[in-house]
Amino acid sequence: MSYLLIPILYGLAAFCWAAAMLPERFGYLAARSHLRWAGFFLNLLGLAAAGYYVATLWIETGHPPFRTLQQSLVVFTITTTLAWALTMRELPVAGLAAAAFNLLMAGYGATRGDSNVHEMPPALQSAWFIPHVVIYFAGYAALFFSFVTSVLYFATDGKNVAAEGKVDFARWTHMLILFGFSMLSVGLILGAFWAKVAWGDWWTWDPKENWALISWLLYGAWLHMRRVEGVSRRAMVILAVVGFFAVLFTYLGVNYLPAAQNTLHSYTMN
Amino acid sequence: MSSKTTVRFGDGAVVTAIPMVVGIVADLTGIPWIALASFLLLLAPRLRNALMTMEYFVIASVLAAAAVAAMTMTHNPDVWKSMWFVSLLGTGGVASLLCTVANLRKQKGSARLAFVLVHLSVPVILVGGGMKAAYKQEGMVELHEGETTAVAHELVNGFATGQTFELPFRVRLERFRVEFYPKRFSLYLFDARQPQMPIGQMELLEGERLQAGGVTIEMKALETETRDIAKSHGNIMLTSLNLEANGLALSFPIAATEVGKHIPLPFGEGGNLAQLAHDALSKSGGDTTDVTILRPLMAYQLAMDCPEEAEFEPSKCTAMFLDASAPDRPKAALPVDAPGEIALDGGKLKVKLLGTSQAPMKMGGDGPAELTITTAMLLLDGEPAYFPLTFEREGTITDLPLGDSVSLADLIRSSRAQFGTPQRELPALFDHMAIMVQAIESPRTFQSRLTLLDSSDQPLVSEEIQVNEPLRYDGWWLYQSDWDPRRPGFSGIQVVRDPGLWIALGGLFLLAAGALLHVRRMFVRAVDNGGNP
Numbered sequence: 034m035s036y037l038l039i040p041i042l043y044g045l046a047a048f049c050w051a052a053a054m055l056p057e058r059f060g061y062l063a064a065r066s067h068l069r070w071a072g073f074f075l076n077l078l079g080l081a082a083a084g085y086y087v088a089t090l091w092i093e094t095g096h097p098p099f100r101t102l103q104q105s106l107v108v109f110t111i112t113t114t115l116a117w118a119l120t121m122r123e124l125p126v127a128g129l130a131a132a133a134f135n136l137l138m139a140g141y142g143a144t145r146g147d148s149n150v151h152e153m154p155p156a157l158q159s160a161w162f163i164p165h166v167v168i169y170f171a172g173y174a175a176l177f178f179s180f181v182t183s184v185l186y187f188a189t190d191g192k193n194v195a196a197e198g199k200v201d202f203a204r205w206t207h208m209l210i211l212f213g214f215s216m217l218s219v220g221l222i223l224g225a226f227w228a229k230v231a232w233g234d235w236w237t238w239d240p241k242e243n244w245a246l247i248s249w250l251l252y253g254a255w256l257h258m259r260r261v262e263g264v265s266r267r268a269m270v271i272l273a274v275v276g277f278f279a280v281l282f283t284y285l286g287v288n289y290l291p292a293a294q295n296t297l298h299s300y301t302m303n
Numbered sequence: 304m305s306s307k308t309t310v311r312f313g314d315g316a317v318v319t320a321i322p323m324v325v326g327i328v329a330d331l332t333g334i335p336w337i338a339l340a341s342f343l344l345l346l347a348p349r350l351r352n353a354l355m356t357m358e359y360f361v362i363a364s365v366l367a368a369a370a371v372a373a374m375t376m377t378h379n380p381d382v383w384k385s386m387w388f389v390s391l392l393g394t395g396g397v398a399s400l401l402c403t404v405a406n407l408r409k410q411k412g413s414a415r416l417a418f419v420l421v422h423l424s425v426p427v428i429l430v431g432g433g434m435k436a437a438y439k440q441e442g443m444v445e446l447h448e449g450e451t452t453a454v455a456h457e458l459v460n461g462f463a464t465g466q467t468f469e470l471p472f473r474v475r476l477e478r479f480r481v482e483f484y485p486k487r488f489s490l491y492l493f494d495a496r497q498p499q500m501p502i503g504q505m506e507l508l509e510g511e512r513l514q515a516g517g518v519t520i521e522m523k524a525l526e527t528e529t530r531d532i533a534k535s536h537g538n539i540m541l542t543s544l545n546l547e548a549n550g551l552a553l554s555f556p557i558a559a560t561e562v563g564k565h566i567p568l569p570f571g572e573g574g575n576l577a578q579l580a581h582d583a584l585s586k587s588g589g590d591t592t593d594v595t596i597l598r599p600l601m602a603y604q605l606a607m608d609c610p611e612e613a614e615f616e617p618s619k620c621t622a623m624f625l626d627a628s629a630p631d632r633p634k635a636a637l638p639v640d641a642p643g644e645i646a647l648d649g650g651k652l653k654v655k656l657l658g659t660s661q662a663p664m665k666m667g668g669d670g671p672a673e674l675t676i677t678t679a680m681l682l683l684d685g686e687p688a689y690f691p692l693t694f695e696r697e698g699t700i701t702d703l704p705l706g707d708s709v710s711l712a713d714l715i716r717s718s719r720a721q722f723g724t725p726q727r728e729l730p731a732l733f734d735h736m737a738i739m740v741q742a743i744e745s746p747r748t749f750q751s752r753l754t755l756l757d758s759s760d761q762p763l764v765s766e767e768i769q770v771n772e773p774l775r776y777d778g779w780w781l782y783q784s785d786w787d788p789r790r791p792g793f794s795g796i797q798v799v800r801d802p803g804l805w806i807a808l809g810g811l812f813l814l815a816a817g818a819l820l821h822v823r824r825m826f827v828r829a830v831d832n833g834g835n836p
Binding site: 148149208215216234236238240244250253272290 | 357371372441487771780811815829
């Protein structure tokens, strides 16, 4: 099975979800509920394709396929789709958000290719590897949705929108950030324990560690800011958006920092 | 939130700023203890309460995030020990501790436990980190198999200081072992005018592509040979390589000794096939009858003269070069089975047959008959140029046009046609390309069997270590860290002692436990609310 199937399925899903949200006068496209069902199944198909990709690669190589950027992007689409599955009842927009974001992530992965899938550097041959990666991506998925809900919260002026079935975006944002922040904490700690065992130090101010700390601090700030009296909604939304960009930079941007070229976090090993 | 004293807006910013200013003073004066003056903050009730406000945590966290982002760009490991930064973190730790204590009675049950775990973890981690910064000892023990030493080369921030220190035990390396993944090959593309830096790189795997300077190189096939050299890492040799560059097929052998050296691509230097094709195409738009560089060739024709025997024997053929204007008078002849060089046109043009091959032919059969001159070298105005030259004739044996002739220019055209005529100008890089093939072996595991000995040579502990599986003894952690492919049996053992370790790990554990408890509480509440979080 080709890797490309994953972005294609999510692309189709995103199209269906988006079409289902068009205003009534575009209703001739198809019945909206049919489009939603199509989006729903395409999201599941995307999840199945990504799951199949991970499973076959895992069996073929004998180690968890989380090492290269492309592989980790597939893991990210899986946690994002699972987060959608958990939130879709209350958060109808999650289907479109998950599909569009997964299209972006898996599409980016397609441009990067994959190499040396059969090799696993000794430092990554560790029991810490799987929980470290999975917990981080669970957190990233939640924080992606917190980004979506906080932007919607701002876009809807803080009011509950009838079309969205009276979704309390503020509450959702808080829940998702609390969950995401907790996962960032656990992921950071697993990474620290692992680093002590593999590199001799639980914290070395490595660029990836630093940016993980930056994300953690920003979301920690957000959780406290919620309870500062007189803070504007705009400030809350800005911090949530900045926090998510810090997460994305931690994941994808740090590789481009010159200092990151020699770390095991850089996804560019030969 | 805990404040009974009035907290005015801006107090949070003030208690963030004061310790940083004090820290800056400590940095500037070079007296780190000055930073302790920040503790005077705690004496003023208003400021102490300000430290426990949400406002303070927001300001301090965002500021710390910005500071970490900025300092990451500096690549200077010492910035993390600047007192202004340490003060910022330290104040956060103290504030977190104060909040934990102040809120102990305010909350109940799992909410209180989660709150305490998360907020208490921060000062604990910082204390552990501070102890690490102050007391950590780190070094590298370099050993060959069978050697014993207590001397470690000191490391600070991962760099050797040039100093050594004595370990409280002696380390003996009993055995060192490396296991590799199968060898891979990597191709680097160079511009021969600037051979220091490769302009592109690709893994030599079928279908891989490399694009650089307008040239696309595609990997077609790779032949390797397995050599049975026991105990040698390199048992796979690269023997030949098929590439396609901008649609031109290239096939050439690579001697094992050439791995790691620059190899000019077959069209690497001036006056070669690429140049021929380039010139021919640019000057005549695809039809190459009147091209300067081909003109000397136009005067000659190549013919095959083979003895008429019952069984066709290509090796008995002779390649004859004829003057096109007087085809009955051969200018030069070369036996095909002993290829050599002939000079034409008063030495200006030299043609060298490097070898021949032929497709299997049946006597009297109907299949196509083929005679291929695999490689020829032309020397044009003294410049050598290699290219594969194919002379093909289809037909049955009886129809084989022995004695028939074909112009050399036609041959070149037909061999180009076989490559798929390039329709556009070839990039300038084409004339200056070189490749380098490198063998890559990634280690799968390194293992060292270590024995630690006391001063009277009594073994204390003996263990096999590898990456991710250090040996721990009496506060010291010994890691498999280094090896050298050029020094078999050599192992670099990193030794670390960090007295703050268990405090820091304990703090990290508190944070993880608190975070998980928060998540659990969140889900429990969601279930209690009938699925609505």
